[in-house]
Amino acid sequence: TQSFISSLGEVAALREQLSREDRKLVLTNGVFDVLHIGHVRYLAEARALGDALVVAINSDASVRELKGPGRPVNTAAERAETLRALRSVDHVVVFEERRATNVIDAIRPDIYTKGGDYTPDSLNDEEKALLDRLGVEIRILSLVPGKSTSATLAQLAGETPGGPKRVAILGSGTGSNARAILAAAKDGRLGGEVAVVVCDVPGVGILQVAEEHGVPRLVLDPGTEKRGRLTDAALKELLDRLRALRVDLIVCAGFMRVLREPLLDAYAGRILNLHPSLLPKHPGLDPVAKSLASGDSETGCTVHLVDAGIDTGEILRQERVSILPSDTVESLTERIHEAEHRIYPEVIAERLAGME
DSSP states (O other), rough: OOOOOOOOHHHHHHHHHHHTTOEEEEEEEEEOOOHHHHHHHHHHHHTTTTSSEEEEEEEEEHHHHHHTOHHHHHHOOHHHHHTSSSSSSOOOEEHHHSSSSHHHHOOSSEEEETTTOOOGSSOOOHHHHHHHTOOEEEEEEOHHHHHHHHHHHHHHOOOOOOOOOEEEEEEEOOOOHHHHHHHHTTTTTTSEEEEEEESTTTTTTHHHHHHHHTTTTOOOOOSSSSOOOOHHHHHHHHHHHHHHTTOEEEESOOEEEOOOOOHHHHHHTTTEEEEEEOOOOOSSSOOHHHHHHHSSEEEEEEEEESSSSSOOOOEEEEEEOOOOOOOOHHHHHHHHHHHHHHHHHHHHHHHHOOOO
């Protein structure tokens, strides 16, 4: 059968030929799993910027890593053939990595395009640094409102508002609260299903907890921002994944990164956090040690909505825990965990039940 996939060498040779003729090569990349009118118009706009358009698509394994089980719907060979059928597309290449950095370095396009859900700042740090070093022009192109692969798949599946609500758990540590939430979901006490567990630290316990429960896992690259923050690119990837999985509620369970826009707006009123103190006392890091150092007679845990501040969102429920004279950080933390494991699944179930 005819191959519709080009090699990087072939495209690099085309780039050299176009350069000699003072013509321009345009590169874009993505999954392009289920082609829709938004893709078609985007690719036509990209092609109009130069004299040839190369589309780099993720391999099947790369798509599974990015999008989770059930994706891609179409194989790389099928996606390449469909793309090559468009008048706007001259070549399709396939890359195995999560990022298109190696493709960009091999092809060295004149123009690199991304869709309007990106900004230059939300490009992956590594890709952006390479594009800047090579002097590649970056163009952000418009999208067709309401047209996306996830929306198309949801429409084809005939999903209705009465379907099960979907929860994403975000964590950075051992995953004890994730285990309690997953147990509640398994027992039917959560009123929904856990669609994914997201972690920003490779190899930690919460990923093992997710594997034990057969729940998809995503290890999120936080980028090069300072401690406690996600880069724009990491936030963009997180939001894309949550939308692709059609997540209704985000649950932070020991996630040590600050969430900010555009995630806060996209999930306004639908992000929960659990903090081991009686807020507003002792927000931020090390709240258990702060309670002990302050001579408090009691502490506890708080479930609250996430806003742009640090542990400042609306309080939904609290449970008190007495501080004993003999308490250490470890012993007090253990008793707070017991309270957390009781109330967090209950609050999540209440929030899911209240969603239309």
